[in-house]
Amino acid sequence: MKINQTILQEFILVGFSVYPHVQTLLFVVFFCLYLLTLTGNLAIMGLTWVDRALHTPMYLFLSALSFSETCYTMAIIPKMLADLLAKSRSISVMGCGLQLCFFLGFGGSNCFILTLMGYDRFLAICNPLRYPLLMTNMVCGQLVAYAWAGGFFVSLIETALIFRGSFCSPNLVKHFFCHMREVVRLNCIDSDLTEFIIILIPASGLLGTFLLILLTYVFILSTVLRIPSAEGKQKAFSTCASHITVVAIHFGFASIAYLKAEASGGDDTLIAVTYTIITPFLNPLIFSLRNKDMKNAFRKVLGMTRSLNEYFWIISAWLTVPRIQ
Numbered sequence: 001m002k003i004n005q006t007i008l009q010e011f012i013l014v015g016f017s018v019y020p021h022v023q024t025l026l027f028v029v030f031f032c033l034y035l036l037t038l039t040g041n042l043a044i045m046g047l048t049w050v051d052r053a054l055h056t057p058m059y060l061f062l063s064a065l066s067f068s069e070t071c072y073t074m075a076i077i078p079k080m081l082a083d084l085l086a087k088s089r090s091i092s093v094m095g096c097g098l099q100l101c102f103f104l105g106f107g108g109s110n111c112f113i114l115t116l117m118g119y120d121r122f123l124a125i126c127n128p129l130r131y132p133l134l135m136t137n138m139v140c141g142q143l144v145a146y147a148w149a150g151g152f153f154v155s156l157i158e159t160a161l162i163f164r165g166s167f168c169s170p171n172l173v174k175h176f177f178c179h180m181r182e183v184v185r186l187n188c189i190d191s192d193l194t195e196f197i198i199i200l201i202p203a204s205g206l207l208g209t210f211l212l213i214l215l216t217y218v219f220i221l222s223t224v225l226r227i228p229s230a231e232g233k234q235k236a237f238s239t240c241a242s243h244i245t246v247v248a249i250h251f252g253f254a255s256i257a258y259l260k261a262e263a264s265g266g267d268d269t270l271i272a273v274t275y276t277i278i279t280p281f282l283n284p285l286i287f288s289l290r291n292k293d294m295k296n297a298f299r300k301v302l303g304m305t306r307s308l309n310e311y312f313w314i315i316s317a318w319l320t321v322p323r324i325q
Contacts, residue, residue, distance in 0.1 A: 008093060008166070008167040008168065008169060008171045008186065009092065009093060010090045010091060010092045010093060010171065011090065011091050011092075011093065011096055011167075011171050011172075011173045011178070011183070011186070012089055012090055012171055012172050012173065013079075013083055013089040013090075013091060013173050013175065013176055013177065013178075014089070014172055014173060014174045014175065014176075015080065015083050015084070015089055015175070015176035015269070016084060016176060016269065017089070018269070023084050023085075024084075024085075026084055027081060027084040027085060030077065030080070030081060030084070030277060031081055033277055033278075033281045034073065034077050034081070034277070036281060037069075037070075037073055037277075037280045037281045037284065038070065038073075040066075040281075040283075040284025040285060040288065041066035041067070041069055041070045041280075041284050042066075042070070043284070043288070043298075044062060044063060044066040044284055044287065044288060044294070045063050045066050045067060045070075047294060047298060048060065048062065048063040049063075051300060053293065053296070054293060054294075055137065056137075057120050057135045057136075057137065057139075057140040058117070058120055058121075058124070058239075059293070060137060060140045060141070060144070061113060061116055061117045061120055061140065061144065062117070062287055064113055064144040064147075065110065065113045065114065065117070065283070066283075066284065068106050068109045068110050068113060068148070069106070069110060069280045069283060071102065071106045072102075072103065072106035072107055072110060072280065073276070073277075073280045075099055075102040075103045075106065076099070076103055076176075076177045076276050077276070077277065079091070079099065079177065080176045080177060083176065091178065093163070093167065096173075096178040096183060097159055097162075097163045097178075099177060099178045100158075100159055100162065100177075100178045100180060100183065101152075101155050101156065101159045102155075103177065103178075104151075104154070104155035104158055104159065104180070104202070105148075105151045105152035105154075105155035105156075106151065107151070107202075107254075108150065108151030108152070108154050108155060108202070108205060109147050109148045109150070109151030109152070110151075110250065111151075111205060111206060111209040111250075111251075111254075112146075112147035112148075112150050112151055112209065113144065113147045114209070114213065114243070114246065114247055114250060115147075115209045115212050115213055116143050116144070116147060117243050118212070118213040118216040118217065118243060118247070119212075119216055120135055120140075121216070121220060121239060121240050121243060122216040122217075122219055122220055123135050124239070125220050125223055125224065125236050125239070125240075126219055126220060126223045154201060154202075154205060157201070158180060158198050158201055158202070161184075161194055161197060161198055162180055162183055162184050162187070162194070162198060165187050165188055165189050166187070166188045167183075167186045167187055167188060168186065168187075168188040170186075171186065173186070174268070174269075175268065175269055175272065176269055176272070177272075177276070179268075179272065180198050180199075181195060181198070181199065182268075184198060206251060206254055206255060209251075210247075210251045213247055217240070217244070220236075220240065223236075224236045224237060242286050242287050242291065245286050246282075246283050246286050246287065249279055249282055249283075249286075250275075250279055250283070253274040253275040253278070253279050254275050254279075256271055256274065256275075
């Protein structure tokens, strides 16, 4: 038990104060990356909504992932950006709990949705004849709902474990957000066992979902290798390339955070940038730049916009033509 300590009502996020001379530069860089991340995810969601050709399970899963990642970044980055310019970096204990709950909830949901995307590709390639019956849009929506429910179920358990007691001074969280490992160390009760449990839960989730994705691709690979034509093999692999790339980046960076050895505060902060800022920024680019359906949908939207502009220009020109009395 920690003694002679004041019960805390708020935390101070140390953030990037260990790099005082580059905080303005970091704000500009992170703000631009955040805007691009929001633009990419909103574009994916918007194109999926307006183009009926994208109303398929694969793109509904992608749209759900974009929505989840948008919420995931909103839980962390706006506060971080404000703290880069502010003198006071305080956050209430309740605000810290909410931030952590949403961060873990949507982070877990991302892992589950990526797993569902792998399962979708497995059904499409390994069971093409039954795929339309097994993976309808309604089933897709139900699976996404289960993914979000599962992510927040785990998140609520972890948040409850971390915030089940009082917190004692010093109130410095050596991170730019309420990182669970840093927050649990401020608990008035000795926290070694709690810290082990809250690290074990997300690490198990990461490992479990990654192994499920790996298993689906073992079956996919065995099926693709039996395809006689090289064109058929290339087409099958092309539908999985973006997902494989995102899975490698997502689970690679996340495993560094949860499976790594103990790091110092500054190193841990820099590592967290990879999975809170870099990964959400890269995912929309990977899924859209090499995707023909997304490009076609974008061209359709541009064509519709150009036609509307021409229509309004003709109307305005007609209205401004002087009339002969």
